[in-house]
Amino acid sequence: MEFRERMQSLREEFQRERLDEQLRFRRESYELSKQYLIQQTVAFNESRQKQIEFNDFIEKYWPLTTQVYTLLKEQEDILGKSSIVPLRVLIAKTDVSSYVKTSPISSYDEFCENVADGLRNLPNTVIESRPWKNTCQSMMCEAIDINYIMQGIPTLLVFPYQVGDTFGIEMAAWSFLRGFHSMTQNKILKMDGMKATEHIPDVVSAVKAVVGMARDAYMLYEYHSPVIFNKLVDEKTLELPAVKAMLDKHYKDLSQQIHNPKFAKLCTSNEMHEIENSLRDTKLLTV
């Protein structure tokens, strides 16, 4: 009898425990599901916000003819690509590059084609025809907008512009990196007292020079390739003193920077040898 009573009380104790546990578990499940739901809602709202932003961006800020979708897909392909990724060159439609003098056809098209014509023998670059939809207003802002989508695709943006009596070229460039530090923006060339629209061929030469040197910097840093534009540059371009000074300075900087231990460590001795030779064999000032 006593034994059975003991058993019974054991059973009862277990039952009480089970009940408590059941209640606790149900309460916990409820709390958990509540938390999950909140998390889900937060993520959902965040996603909604991003969608609103993206709609806004695509509709109002995207300045290029190439669709954002196209670029996002291309970006995926680049990740798996084993061959050299060429530097994409986009020349902005500005008052200088789209200046219409006599010809009724878009001179922006002419301008891009002329730059491309002069650089047919420069490998690893793709110069796009008429990439901009409308005239570019703020070089600064549009570069950031384009970088937002295209970061990770090696790109060079060239903005020929006129402020008062000064002609200048602003550039923005980036490679495979992402984030703020990935993009370099600069006013690379300034020619005081020059009305660009009266000297379009010179402007074309200057733009070609910028593309050439950017290409060399890109290929040098990303693929340890020898530079070539310092030999390819035509005499007419070198007749423009400001452009020549810009090129001289650029290749001088490159010759110094290749000896930076960080870079030198990444190159094989053969590569370094070729790079050094290519920098010495030049139409520009040698260091």
Add this chain to the structure above:
Amino acid sequence: MNMFGVDDVLLATLAVQVGSAAFNCIRGNKHSKELAAKQQAYEEKVAREGIQNAREEFAALCSLQREIEGELQRDRIEMIKSNHANAILEKAYSVALDKWPLLVPPYVVKNECLLNLEQSRNEVLPLNCIMTTSMDSNFNKSIFPNMEESIAEFCYNYWNVASDRGIRFYQRAWKDNITDIGAECRNLHALMKDVPTLVLSPQVRHGKLTFRFFWWGVSINPQDVHIDDNSIFDPELSNPVYEGMKYSDDDIRIILSELVPRIEAFISYFADLYYWHYLKMTPILPTLLKSNDIVQSSNLGSLIATYINGMLDEKVLSSVLLSLYGEKFMELIKFLPQESQREMCIKILRRRCQGVCNIENMGFDDIIKLDLFSNKDIPFWMSIKDIWKDKINDIDTLIDILQNKNALSSNSIDKDKKYNSGYAIIVSKEQNKKTQKPKYNL
């Protein structure tokens, strides 16, 4: 008779035996009935208790379920309310984006991830500097574009975003030539709260050109927002500038030559402040001032001293001072005149020994004799040798002693500060690493 007698005994014995068996039988029967009854009662009790328990259990579960259902319902209602608030805000947000005044939208300024929601980037944002046109169309036509162009160039050259510290100067960034910054500034702030920003808005009034300015996000304190201050920066141009003034070429040249460097210095000051607060980077404006001849040399020294003293004022935390130990400290105070350099060193030394003994009135000679320093302080003493050239022997002696001191027998301050100063060394190393050229140094 005999027979009878025998039989009698036998019978009697038998009878007794039978009787006792019968009695036993009756007694046993009675006992087992009692037992069965008890058992039944017990089982009944158990069953009743079981049922009662089950009832209670069910009731408890039901009551919990009821409670949870109630809470679920409240949650659902809450959710609908919050979704409603969210939908309203969402609409307001899309309209705010729709009316955004700049040519680059705020989420792009922050460079937020595009395809996935995770914010993996924890880079320090550059300082954003936005300049509006003025209400004066002549100023906007003759002065503004050249001014903007020069400042943009300055920022690219000295504060390039691709380097370790940058200013993003938004040249020609306003849609439709917005001129009324007054209220627009709040819109900028609402959508770029977490972006360090300085907004400048030129105005030509009462024969003077001044700049209203607004800023936020420059210090670590999120409350540090200055859009209601009515702050005005006066570049103190030597010639008057009138509303609707017709600017001659000479006017333009003179105004720009005075205005541009001062605005550049003004913007640099904020950038220095920002990078000082976030990364403890020493300011570069003093160097820029010296090399660019921005202000007249007579008051240059005192201006810079005020500037540095402001950075190292009493509000600066001890941990910050410790992170200045060594090279960084020298970088910062080399801009001060010799006497101020000494004062600053004493100030830092006093801070170093704070709470350990009363050193408020002690001079250099007394402090150096204190047995308070450890080998962690060596970089600091090394760095101030140049400032106390006349005490160089005393300092060398102290450094020798510190070098020989067993690192294990460090005193009490040292235990407290160990982590901090170790960290300081890591920080300064990291920062040296960061000082690198942008990849495309075109």
